[in-house]
């Protein structure tokens with residue numbers, strides 16, 4: 001299984017915080033409008049069959065559902081999926097949440113997805129190339145794969161690891177392992193190996209005053225990548 005149990009235990013321990021907009025997932029809440037904008041620049045969300053892998057508490061899954069997508073949200077953390085399910089119920093969202101490994105999900109389904117979203121997950125799995133290959137295997141030909149992650153360099157180490165976790169405390173300590181960060185060129189190579197053509201690489205920057213996000217040509221810290229299944 002391509003799951004790091006230590007990571008899952010860590011996500012389990014913060015699961016109750018997913019919908020606290022001032023809590024440890026504050027930055028994810030703030031980033032979500034930009035993510036939605038980014039996805040809409042590449043696909044028509046309405047009526048798309050979308051898989052959100054490592055969906056967390058469902059912050060993006062609920063937004064995609066609001067825009068008319070048919071969403072499956074998969075997460076390896078049981079507590080996280082429980083939170084996602086109860087929040088969706090409260091808000092009357094019809095989302096197919098699964099606490100299952102991606103490998104088991106692939107074995108069970110008999111269809112492929114129009115789009116697959118994998119935001120802030122790849123830096124938490126043991127085998128990153130396998131994750132991309134598994135994603136590609138269940139994406140329709142011409143379908144889109146959206147990823148976001150953190151670049152690996154001295155700037156991202158200083159800001160995404162040290163500042164965010166230890167100085168500003170905007171992300172829980174120990175959330176990220178620097179060695180799991182991925183350079184855009186490395187991610188692009190993995191996508192190419194998995195029959196996915198790169199459409200776009202986009203940097204994201206954080207406003208340190210209000211913690212809002214905007215697009216940037218600078219990909220040194222956080223970035224999005226979109227690709228199309230061949």
Ligand SMILES: C[S@@+](CC[C@H](N)C(=O)[O-])C[C@H]1O[C@@H](n2cnc3c(N)ncnc32)[C@H](O)[C@@H]1O
Nearest residue numbers: 002003011028054055056075076077119120124
């Ligand atoms: C940083 S959070 C990102 C959540 C969501 N994608 C977002 O950006 O709003 C990472 C999520 O991935 C889940 N996760 C970690 N490893 C996983 C794996 N191997 N398979 C599925 N989910 C995983 C965690 O439980 C956690 O909810």
